[in-house]
Amino acid sequence: MKNISLVLNAVLVVAVAILFYLHFSSKKSTSTAANTTSGTASGNFKIAYFEMDSIENHYEYFKDVRNVLRGKEQDNGRQLAEMKNTFASKYQDLQKTAQGMSQAELAGKQQELMQMEKTFQNKEQMLNQDLQNESFKRLQEVKKKIEDFLKEYNKDKSYSYIMTNSPDLIYLKDTVYNITGDLISGLNSQYKKK
Numbered sequence: 001m002k003n004i005s006l007v008l009n010a011v012l013v014v015a016v017a018i019l020f021y022l023h024f025s026s027k028k029s030t031s032t033a034a035n036t037t038s039g040t041a042s043g044n045f046k047i048a049y050f051e052m053d054s055i056e057n058h059y060e061y062f063k064d065v066r067n068v069l070r071g072k073e074q075d076n077g078r079q080l081a082e083m084k085n086t087f088a089s090k091y092q093d094l095q096k097t098a099q100g101m102s103q104a105e106l107a108g109k110q111q112e113l114m115q116m117e118k119t120f121q122n123k124e125q126m127l128n129q130d131l132q133n134e135s136f137k138r139l140q141e142v143k144k145k146i147e148d149f150l151k152e153y154n155k156d157k158s159y160s161y162i163m164t165n166s167p168d169l170i171y172l173k174d175t176v177y178n179i180t181g182d183l184i185s186g187l188n189s190q191y192k193k194k
Contacts, residue, residue, distance in 0.1 A: 045160050050180040052164040058184045061145060061191040065138045072134060076127040083120045090116065149187050153179075 056062055094109050101109070150162050162179065 044158065046158065046177070047161045047163065048157070048159045048177045048179045049163045049165045050178065050183045052166065054180045054184060055146070055164075055187075059142075059187050059191075061187065062142050065142055069131070069135055069138060072131055076131060079127065080120070080124055083116075083123060087113070087116050087120060145187065145190075146183070149183065149190060153182065153186060 056066070091113060094106075094113065098106055098109075154162060157179075
């Protein structure tokens, strides 16, 4: 689950970085936008934030996604453990019977074990890649749901930016602008409707 959290935080950090880049990249387009946007021009620049760890712990959809991914990870672990046990069993059998085998038989058994090990490694790599792809896809869905909710939420709040709090991103925060509770409540009620 640490990987899922890291992936989601990385995606959110990249999104914030892109927003900052777009905002500050061109003074000309920023000043034009400031002149045409009454909220920014009149000094109503507001920023809100939410605690991502609270979303991870209290947003029901996120918890469901996390449970699905954990289940898949456990299933992958069971498959790999079965393959590993089969390999260990065959290896032990070979050690017990190796003295009574001819060179050709021993070479054939060793080749079979090497093929089993290669198959195990390929399977492990494939399962890890599948899990990583599934995690990324599912976390993108979570991110999209949060973004869609925030767009709707912000229609009457008029925040210029809404960010997630991440220790390596925000250094100072005023809890007056913490909208985590609103976000969790709104996301959960939206998720229950479906």
